[in-house]
Amino acid sequence: MRNPLSKKITGIEPSGIRKFFDLVSEMPDAISLGVGEPDFDTPWRIREEGIYTLEQGKTFYTSNAGLKDLKIEISKYLERKIHVEYDPDHEIMVTVGGSEGIDVALRAMLDPGDEVLIPQPSYVSYVPCTILADGNPVVIPLQEKNEFKLTAEELEEAVTPKTKMLVMPFPNNPTGSIMTKEDLEPIAEVVKRHDLYVLSDEIYSELTYKTEHVSIASLPGMQERTLVINGFSKGFAMTGWRLGYICGPSVIIEQMLKIHQFAIMCAPTNSQYAAIEGLRHCEDEVQQMRNAYNQRRRYLVNEFAKMKLECFEPFGAFYIFPSIKEFGMTSEEFAMRFLEEEKVAVVPGSAFGESGEGFLRVSYAYSLEDLKEAIGRLGRFVERLRSQK
Structure with a gap:
């Protein structure tokens, strides 16, 4: 029989995050610090609005780009938070999570052979989505000595005549690294000098603990060359509602909308109504969740x-990225032994790119009680390994 599968899809590796999620799901007594999902319930006002819209029969398709009222609230929210104005009618599209935004943006903007610069360690979907869009992913390895921030020198070195787009994955999954305005300004100058576009994944923008989040789109000359991706999964604890959005120049959004029309139709209707309520009335609940994450973050940094596990202090998202290089094993070997011997799941840093090798991603989107138990087991495991040297 003829091979039913494309070479392109069979050449893409499955997510390294899900591997450990699947393993721990078969261990009922294990603690998982592996999945990047808030342990908080979606705020009640958001859930109540979702229930109400179902009761009212608001279950029909919305416009392809999303409910007008939701796009207006997103516009107001971004003007408030990142100080950038977007036209709700032409510069905002509501998506099925931030992940769809990444996929559709790359497919709308890339021609075969166009290069996309992807700083790593970073979220697992940027490379495969670039490949699926017939682009060429070019990895920029980030350095622990720079707290895994992208520098202008690293960017300049990676640019070629084929480079079209730069992915900016900050606040960063898996490292927790953030980029301040001072960090972003030299990056923006390189982007403008080489006439690049930026895909700025800001899904963790609500979760910063040192300074307010700064979007590269807010810098002079950058809004017209930046697509901002965001959503409700992380900051609003709405992972299962599958709702995100992408904002950018109308000439790009218009073409992205065609892909969205044919592949998706529209984002879930009751999720859109619920998100309107969240943007209008749930800032206090978001702040309470952020405060809880910050408490857990400080606890893990101290522990x-x-x-004596080397680890820079992260100031964004809900991850911490300790080094395990001293033990002379790969991050996957370490994570597998830790799971088998102490029944705690973490994600090997190598799941986020080769530059993540020698590190672990530990999520603190879990209760303090679970974190304390897991860290106790990690301390015991580390002592055992050190005694065996």
């Missing part, structure tokens, strides 16, 4: 210091 890793006591354990």
Whole structure:
């Protein structure tokens, strides 16, 4: 029989995150610190609005680009938060999570052979989505000594005549690294000098702990060459509602909308109504969740210091990225042994690119009680490994 599968899809590796999620799901007594999902319930006002819209029979398709009222609220929210104005009618599209935004943006903008610069460690979908869009992913390895921030020198070195787009994955999954305005300004100058476009994934923008999030789109000359991706999964604890959005120049959004029309039709209707309520009335609940994450973050930073596990202090998202290089094993070997011997799941840094090798992603989107138990087991495991050297 003829091979039913494309070479392109069979050449893409499955997500390294899901591998450990699947393993721990078969261990009922295990603690998972592996999945990047808030442990909080979606705020009640959002859930109540979702229930109400179902009761009212608001279950029909919306316009392809999303409910007008939701796009207006997104516009107001972004003007408030990142100080950038977007036209709700032409510069905002509501998507099925931020992940769809990444996929559709790359497919709308890339021609075969166009290069996309992807700083790593970073979220697992940028490389495969670039390949699926017939682009060429070019990885920029980020350095621990720079707290895994992208520098202008690293960017300049990676640019070629074929480069079209730069992915900016900050606040960063898996490292928790953030980019300040001072960090972003030299990056923006390189982008403008080489006439590049930026895909700025800001899904963790609500979760920063040192300074307010700064979007590269807010810098002079950058809004017209930046697509901002965001959504409700992380900051609003709405992972299962599958709702995100992408904002950018109308000439790009218009073409993205065609792909969205044919592949998706529209984002879930009751999720859109619920998100309107969240943007209008749930800032206090978001702040409470952020405060809880910050408490957990500080706890883990202190515990890793006591354990003498090398780790820079992260100021974004809900991940911490300790080094395990001293133990002379790969991050996957370490994570597998830790799971087997202590029944705790973390994600090997190598799941996020080769530059993540030698590190672990530990999520603190879990209760303090679970974190304390897991860290106790990690301390025991680390002591055992050190005694065996």
